Amino acid sequence: MSLTDQIVQYLVTGVSIGAVYGLVGLGLAIIFNATGVINFAQGEFVMLGGMCAVAFTGLGMPLIVAALLSIAVVTAVGLLVERLAIRALPRASIITLIIATIGASFVLKGGAKLLWGPEAVILPSFSGHAPLHIGAAGIDPQRVWVMGVALVSVIGVQLFFKYTLTGKAMQACAINRSAAQLVGININRMVSLSFGLSAALAAIGGIVLTPVTMMRYSQGATFTLTGFLAAVVGGLGNGIGAVVGGIMLGVLEALAGGFVDVATRGLIHSGYSKAIALAVALLILWLRPQGLLGRRERESA
Amino acid sequence: MSAARQIADKGGARWSSLLRATAWLLLAAVVATPLLLGEGYRLPGGVGKNYLLTIGIFTGIHAIIAVGLGLLMGYAGQVSLGHAAFYGLGAYSSAILTTKLGLPPLLAMLAGIMLTALIALILGAPTLRLHGHYLAMFTLGLGMIVQIVFNQARGLTGGFGGVRNIPHLGIGSWQFDTKPEFYAVVMLTLGVTLLMAHNLVNSRSGRALRALHESELAAAICGVDVARSKLQVFVISAVLASVAGSLYAHFMRFVSPGPFGFVFSVDLLIMVVVGGAGSIWGPVAGAALFNILSETLGKIGEQVPWVADLDIVLFGVVLVAVVVFLPRGLVTLAARRPGRARGPAIQPEAQAEA
Structure with a gap:
């Protein structure tokens, strides 16, 4: 396989895993903009989505039904987390709220272990295993699904924010809570929706x-x-930034995994690929605390 | 006024001296119990001296870190999501320097302290000048990177297999090679930590920190160097974690990457929040409760397997319940009196931003 083919293969791997990081980051940014809270249960929603889908297909449901039902269940869980860990604490500080979401993540993780056990589960590929070919590079069709579905979701969210009344109300709420409340937007409902x-x-x-x-x-x-x-590197206030940040992290990780061994003559091996991506992310933050696409934050008083 | 300050302030304390003396005696009794217990004696549940000493040692080690983290969260209003990394840096420094270079334990511990302080300075200096929870993000990233290095730098850390045959802690020919001795060393270190924390809180920089806790802006107007004060606390808390890590390494005489991951950073957060950030004793109480609870669950889990799986859920529920019902942590229970104003547990800068 030529170098270009290798690069193509690593790029696909990186972009597909990065797209999921981006979806998580986008979700984090939406909640952060509505509440100022970083939701540490966000990754648990990813896990629950996968676990539910496996459980529902296991019951004999067709994939599409199982997927939609899983999304509905996880959405309900998200609403429940908001109700129990955020709305129950109306005057709490941000740190307290963040800790409450950490508590929620423990409950979800422990619940999943009780329900489905400690083993890893797998879902069948959506459209078989025959690799797609770009040049000599073979690409797992499921990775194309990941990228496609993520892209559609991100575009969907952007359209929702731009063209629907509810979406606009959520944006207004993120920009200025009290002003949004003054024009009659129900803040609690917007926070619920964001979750x-x-x-x-x-x-x-x-x-x-x-x-x-x-x-x-x-x-x-x-x-x-x-x-x-990913969200922070892209700029927390900016949803698209989170997606860009996620893809960047995914690609860095995949490329580092593929080439760092050769590039450093074995001095740094591929086990460090994630550490390299993280270090680059922290370096970017160090130089640009507002993130790649974020607006500049004022310095300390 | 917070419960913590009512306990800490000499003038504000309303405990009668008798009550105070009783509390100290009780504490001394609890600390001394594992040492004084006879070798064959069994407490209810079959708990013997050895087991009690082990729990005590772990509680002490965790409490040393929690006190530092409590200062950082309660006074500087900052969260660290990577204190397990500082703990690990201390542990691995001691492990590697004593086994590979044959350094005396105390010197290795000192090297660990210096390494940790340096990393904390590099991370903290730029981030603590900014508004928002940048420190949380940087410590989180550091924690993940350090964990990967522990696993991957096999030549140095032994990777998954870890470092074995770490020598006992000792000064010259005086070796702390029995459990009671080591327990005494840990409790002594915890005592010194508490004394230092108490002095820090009641010193000039402590007053600055408390001013910070109330309102960062007001503190800055009064001439408090906000960023410098926060940095000071952050470095102190990182160093305490490193010392605790060194103690851990010499107690277990074996280190591997497992105990130094994100999970332990969150455990520490639980200890501090449940006990009460912004007080000195709160995190100690949190560490004790955490260790006793997880040991008890483990014991029950040996008989009833599904209980062992319940621990994660239970810790989550306890955490949420404490922040909802006891926002200032368990220390509120000790100092609860009618008519005292209640407010949010930790008042970070974010409120000023809102």
Whole structure:
């Protein structure tokens, strides 16, 4: 396989995993903009999406029904988390709220372990295993599904924010809460919606990714952490930034995994690929704290 | 006024001296129990001396980190999601320097402290000048990177297999090679930590920190160097974690990457929040409760397997319940009096931004 083919293969791997990071990051950004809270249960929604889909197909449902039902269940869980961990604490500080979401993530993770056990589960590929060929590079068709579904979801969210009344109200709420309240927007409902929407996005990511990487009850935290860094690197205030950040992290990880061994003559091996992507992300944050696409934040008083 | 301050302030304390003396005696009794217990004696549940000492040692090690993290969260209003990494840096410094270079344990511990302080400075100096929770993000990233390095730098850390045969802690020819001795060392270190924390909170920089806790803007107007004060606390808390890590390495005499991951960073957060950030004793209580609860669940789980799977859920429920019902943590229970104003547990800068 030539170098170009290798690069194509790593790019597809990177973009597809990065797209899921991006979906998590987008969800985190939506919740952050509505509440100022970083939702540490976000990765658990990805895990739940995958686990539910496996459980429902296991009951004999067709894939599309199982997928839609999983998204509905996870959305309901998202609404429940908002009700129990956020709305129950009306005057709490941001740190307290963040800790409440960490508590929620524990409950979801533990619940998944009780329900489905500690083993990793897998969903059949949506359209078989015959690799697609671009030049000499063979590409798992499921990865194309991941990228396609993620792209459609992101465009859908953007259209929702731009063209629907509810979407515009959510944006208004993110820009200025009190002003939004003054013009009659129900803030509580918008916060609820942000949790529901984020949970649905994460669940979609989990469902399409499970055939590629399998899913385990303990996998949520990784998605939260990487999605969080993706969102921050892209600029938390900016949904598209999160997607860009996620894809960047995914691609960096895949390319580092493929080439760092050769490039450093074995000094740094491919086990470090994720560390390299994270270090680059932190370096970007260090230089541009507002993120790649974020607006500049004022310095300390 | 917070419960913590009512306990900490000499002038504000309304405990009678008798009550205070009783509390100290009780505490001394609890700390001394594992040492004084006879070798063959069994407490209810078959708990013997050895087991009690082990729980005590782990509680002490965790409490040392939690006290530092409590200062950071309660006073500087910042969250660290990577304190397990500082703990691990201390542990691996001790492990590697004593086994590979034959350094004396105390010197290795000192090297770990310096390494951790340096990393904390590099991370904290730029991030603590900014508004928002940048420190949380940077410590999170650091934690993930450090975990990968522990696993991958096999030549240095032994990778998955870890570092074995770490020598006992000792000063010269004086070896702390029995459990009671090590327990005493841990409790002594915790005592010194608490004394330092108490002095810090009640010193000039402590007053600055408390001013920070109330309102960052007001503190800045009064001439408090906000960023510097926060950085100071952050570095202190990282160093405490490193010391605890060194103690862990010499106690277990074996380190592997497992205990130093994100899960432990969250465990520490639970200890601090459940006990009460913004007080010195709160995190200690949190660490004790956490260890006792997880040991008890483990014991029950040996008989009833599904209980062992319940621990994650239970910790989550406890965490949410505490922030909802006891927003200032368990210390509120000790200092609860009618008519005292209640407010949110931690008042970070984010409120000023809202």
